[in-house]
Amino acid sequence: MTSYKEKKVISIGIVSELTGLSLRKIRYYEERGLITPERIGNGGSRRYSFADVETLMKIAEKREEGVQTSEIKKELVKERNQKQVRNQMIRGQINAHFNIRK
């Protein structure tokens, strides 16, 4: 079900290498609610997915354009909702196809 892209397995150091963002920035964007890594172990170290890495790249672009984190957050939430809707429509089609009346 959960694909490799969504699986939270990457530590913050690697994410930093992958995105070119500082640890501080990555943690700050989490604090602002733009990303939600998983917490693991006693120390509570963060684990990110490739999807998170992609999101961070988008965030980096927006920030370079001067967009504030609060704005970026709104955009990200909107995108997530749209994805939601798309998935629900697809599920609806599938249901309609297989059991028109249950």
Place this chain on the structure above:
Amino acid sequence: MTSYKEKKVISIGIVSELTGLSLRKIRYYEERGLITPERIGNGGSRRYSFADVETLMKIAEKREEGVQTSEIKKELVKERNQKQVRNQMIRGQINAHFNIRK
């Protein structure tokens, strides 16, 4: 090009959680040449891909069946070669299709 599945980004602790194998075992299978994580940083810590994780799961099964690491290694090498051949055949087909004579 390199998909998420092949990208070496997972630390050994996470791999251990994902596979249920001890750190010792994971390192040992590397020593025997069954897997080849990437080394990063000064400390030279290991980074694995999801593909490595899958390979480790296969290895775990074989080991439970009592197969020795030397045998498992042969099997893995064979599988890799077969993949190689398949890919080359596909490339051949594509080439044949697009430029029969160059």
Place this chain on the structure above:
DNA sequence: CGTGTAAGGAATTCTGACACG
């Protein structure tokens, strides 16, 4: 051969805070 474990050191990550702007 395959795996566990204790050992000492190095690198990673965490949090809360002060700084600048």
Place this chain on the structure above:
DNA sequence: CGTGTAAGGAATTCTGACACG
């Protein structure tokens, strides 16, 4: 608001070795 940095501590990872079998 967004980011850097020094600070102290905790958890992770590394290697080489001894142990058992």
